[in-house]
Amino acid sequence: MTDVREIPGGVTAPHGFSAAGVAAGIKNGKKDVALLFSHRPASAAGVFTTNRVRAAPVLVTMRHLEDGMARAVVVNSGNANACNGPQGPGDAEDMAAEAGRRLNIPGDQVLVASTGVIGKPMPMDKVIEGIRRASAELDPRGGARAAAAIMTTDLFTKEAAVTVELDGCTVAVGGMAKGSGMIHPDMATMLGFVTTDAAIAPGLLKSALARVVERTFNMITVDGDTSTNDMVVVLANGAAGNPLLESEGPAYTAFCAALEKVCRKLAVAIARDGEGATKLLEVRVRGAATGRDARLAAKAVASSSLVKSAVFGEDANWGRVLCAAGYSGAAFNPGAVDIYVGDVKVAENGGALPFDEAAASRVLGQKEVVFTIDFQQGSGVATAWGCDLTYDYVRINGSYRT
Amino acid sequence: MTDVREIPGGVTAPHGFSAAGVAAGIKNGKKDVALLFSHRPASAAGVFTTNRVRAAPVLVTMRHLEDGMARAVVVNSGNANACNGPQGPGDAEDMAAEAGRRLNIPGDQVLVASTGVIGKPMPMDKVIEGIRRASAELDPRGGARAAAAIMTTDLFTKEAAVTVELDGCTVAVGGMAKGSGMIHPDMATMLGFVTTDAAIAPGLLKSALARVVERTFNMITVDGDTSTNDMVVVLANGAAGNPLLESEGPAYTAFCAALEKVCRKLAVAIARDGEGATKLLEVRVRGAATGRDARLAAKAVASSSLVKSAVFGEDANWGRVLCAAGYSGAAFNPGAVDIYVGDVKVAENGGALPFDEAAASRVLGQKEVVFTIDFQQGSGVATAWGCDLTYDYVRINGSYRT
Numbered sequence A, B: 001m002t003d004v005r006e007i008p009g010g011v012t013a014p015h016g017f018s019a020a021g022v023a024a025g026i027k028n029g030k031k032d033v034a035l036l037f038s039h040r041p042a043s044a045a046g047v048f049t050t051n052r053v054r055a056a057p058v059l060v061t062m063r064h065l066e067d068g069m070a071r072a073v074v075v076n077s078g079n080a081n082a083c084n085g086p087q088g089p090g091d092a093e094d095m096a097a098e099a100g101r102r103l104n105i106p107g108d109q110v111l112v113a114s115t116g117v118i119g120k121p122m123p124m125d126k127v128i129e130g131i132r133r134a135s136a137e138l139d140p141r142g143g144a145r146a147a148a149a150i151m152t153t154d155l156f157t158k159e160a161a162v163t164v165e166l167d168g169c170t171v172a173v174g175g176m177a178k179g180s181g182m183i184h185p186d187m188a189t190m191l192g193f194v195t196t197d198a199a200i201a202p203g204l205l206k207s208a209l210a211r212v213v214e215r216t217f218n219m220i221t222v223d224g225d226t227s228t229n230d231m232v233v234v235l236a237n238g239a240a241g242n243p244l245l246e247s248e249g250p251a252y253t254a255f256c257a258a259l260e261k262v263c264r265k266l267a268v269a270i271a272r273d274g275e276g277a278t279k280l281l282e283v284r285v286r287g288a289a290t291g292r293d294a295r296l297a298a299k300a301v302a303s304s305s306l307v308k309s310a311v312f313g314e315d316a317n318w319g320r321v322l323c324a325a326g327y328s329g330a331a332f333n334p335g336a337v338d339i340y341v342g343d344v345k346v347a348e349n350g351g352a353l354p355f356d357e358a359a360a361s362r363v364l365g366q367k368e369v370v371f372t373i374d375f376q377q378g379s380g381v382a383t384a385w386g387c388d389l390t391y392d393y394v395r396i397n398g399s400y401r402t
Helices: A056-064 A087-103 A124-136 A143-149 A202-215 A250-272 A291-303 A305-312 A318-327 A357-364 A391-397 B056-064 B087-103 B124-136 B143-149 B202-215 B250-272 B291-303 B305-312 B318-327 B357-364 B391-397
Strands: A017-022 A033-048 A069-079 A110-117 A158-166 A169-178 A191-196 A231-236 A280-288 A338-341 A344-348 A368-374 A380-387 B017-022 B033-048 B069-079 B110-117 B158-166 B169-178 B191-196 B231-236 B280-288 B338-341 B344-348 B368-374 B380-387
Touching: A017 A124, A017 A143, A033 A056, A033 A124, A033 A143, A033 A191, A033 A202, A056 A087, A056 A110, A056 A231, A069 A087, A069 A124, A069 A143, A069 A191, A069 A231, A087 A110, A087 A124, A110 A191, A110 A231, A143 A158, A143 A169, A158 A250, A169 A250, A191 A250, A202 A231, A202 A250, A250 A280, A250 A380, A280 A291, A280 A305, A291 A305, A291 A318, A291 A368, A291 A380, A305 A318, A305 B391, A318 A338, A318 A344, A318 A368, A338 A357, A344 A357, A357 A368, A391 B305, A391 B391, B017 B124, B017 B143, B033 B056, B033 B124, B033 B143, B033 B191, B033 B202, B056 B087, B056 B110, B056 B231, B069 B087, B069 B124, B069 B143, B069 B191, B069 B231, B087 B110, B087 B124, B110 B191, B110 B231, B143 B158, B143 B169, B158 B250, B169 B250, B191 B250, B202 B231, B202 B250, B250 B280, B250 B380, B280 B291, B280 B305, B291 B305, B291 B318, B291 B368, B291 B380, B305 B318, B318 B338, B318 B344, B318 B368, B338 B357, B344 B357, B357 B368
Parallel strands: A069 A110, A191 A231, A280 A368, B069 B110, B191 B231, B280 B368
Antiparallel strands: A017 A033, A033 A069, A033 A231, A158 A169, A169 A191, A280 A380, A338 A344, A338 A368, B017 B033, B033 B069, B033 B231, B158 B169, B169 B191, B280 B380, B338 B344, B338 B368
8 A cells, every 4th residue: 555645735845846836916816927946957747728719828837848848837827828819828838838938948948828817818917026025035945925826716725735754755846837727637636736746757647647637627617617728737857866767666556545645636636626615515426337428427517507506505405416417428327326415315326315405405515515326336436526517607607807 | 481480379389389388386386287288180290309318208208109109298397207217118108108098098198298307206196286286277268377387497498389371271380399407409309299180190209209309409408418308299280281291292301391480489498498507609600511510510509618708708718619619520631610799700711810809799688699710611501509607507416406
């Protein structure tokens, strides 16, 4: 069993990373420009939105990752730099170039991410000034400030960090992320940034990230809308001094376990902080014919507006759970499905079961609600995370742009 | 040009049909059992939910339609008869048998539909008594009462009727439908019942229904949840005396136009009466490479929680429109997309356009809001209908079962 241990902090928990977060005036007075810097060259990998409309920074970051190496990430909140025509990629490249100048590295070693409103030109004067100030304030303990600067409608910062032993050497993995609307990831979610002082080859880092994202960021949903700006990137700078990871094996497995723990914590935090959410919804599927069937069903249930409204109303409406599984595309026998709310079995073999409504109410009254669906068919399992659908989601999104 | 004329009424507008709606006590005092009867043998066809979890009446009705003929439809609201184990189909067959006895026709010529809560056994005493009373109250002017009896959370009844000339003979098509949650049809929507006094062969009737449903009921959405009980059925009894329609040609085209007009009116009424809705949202896509691309994009935009919230908030947030088109699966060039709110162009070639915010606000303040998306690529067009996402949707669905 791999021993992955949680530690405090986020992107600056691993050795050899500094970060900063400053208020550059892009949004009203709050921190809105983050900078993350690796003191030494780092392997880098990313996963990106599958939306056909990709924001300019997504395109630029994909290009800058082609060589599998990066030294820095610059992020702004308050403006997504999406749907801005040819000016968009130009502005994103200017952000990378300015950060590169300040950090004394080539601009194409800087990754760029943006989040906020779509279709407004970037206020580049403010952004550039923000990058200058952030570069002057880089701090090996600056992770929390960077995590604050990438927030939009998020209510709390999202950070996680762990350590794990690789070949006798203690390695750290840290990360930060932001939500909290337009969340229905497919290949990547909103913005996630992960650092590690492990030494790992770029190709293997990419494999590890893809494998982990499939089980973490890709299993959360807030509102079914896959953003134009989603990305998760990881930088691995080798400062821990472990032997370079170049192929699969026990050390790679341990690294993946650490990476998954950080990514899962960040992903679940995004779901918990979904726009307007009052409850975290966890949907566990087991007994599916395949892992894919389990993932399809878990995500459809967590995405269902009817299920999410019922969770808000603390209503054990298992019919909606079965209905959502039914249209998910997962193959299963409707007559063999058991459903649990917390540990209360509410349906058996696809039909109603007299259950203790008071016990179910107690489960639904908690801040975290777990639905378990057992297809009783095979060994496929999956877990998805979402949140309830509330009046506040409507309020927040009825007046976001204005 | 086919001359399709609207006339008052619904399922009893065509000759040779009677209907009734009674309150049998399945829900609190409101009408909840509807019966529709054709005075002579009728061709019949149906389309059904693609949800893997199909309610018992769906299974029974599919079986009773195998010979392409039917004489009656019995419908109850207040209980979906879904997820009730083997008892479900037995109860649905009993409903058909009882109606058959009262109407002096074989039970397998009766179609059955149910709508309401999932996973509660049917109160069969009340249902059977309701069928008896409905059969005694059958009335050639009873369409409106039947339309009232199939409602659940609907705020208004949904009826439509038209006439059209076929081979020199005036033929009528009438229909009724119900919404208004768990609406995201795929093959069919919630419950729709269409009658016509046209003479048309069963196979051709089935083709006509499939073609029309694809452009009407399948293009509406309220909350992205495809129900377990969806069905649309049509009965054609030939009472109008037109020469039997047996193959495609001008008369078939005219019949399809009439059928489409009735189905579109019913479908749009379902969207307008979506749970909690204050506005009807119409999304028109044009210039798509194919009709399929247009349909995918139109439906994704109409389904987006973020777009729906923005419509509620009367916010011209076109970025969310483009984002939803982007993840819809439709192929298009993001740099060539124009977007209109009403007749106000708000985005051009995928980028922001300075537009008259006051004019856009006036459009968004109306009860019907039209978004038009022009991909400027081909001749594919499609229209989808939805509604805004409001506080009331959350309120209604936070406490439906209890």
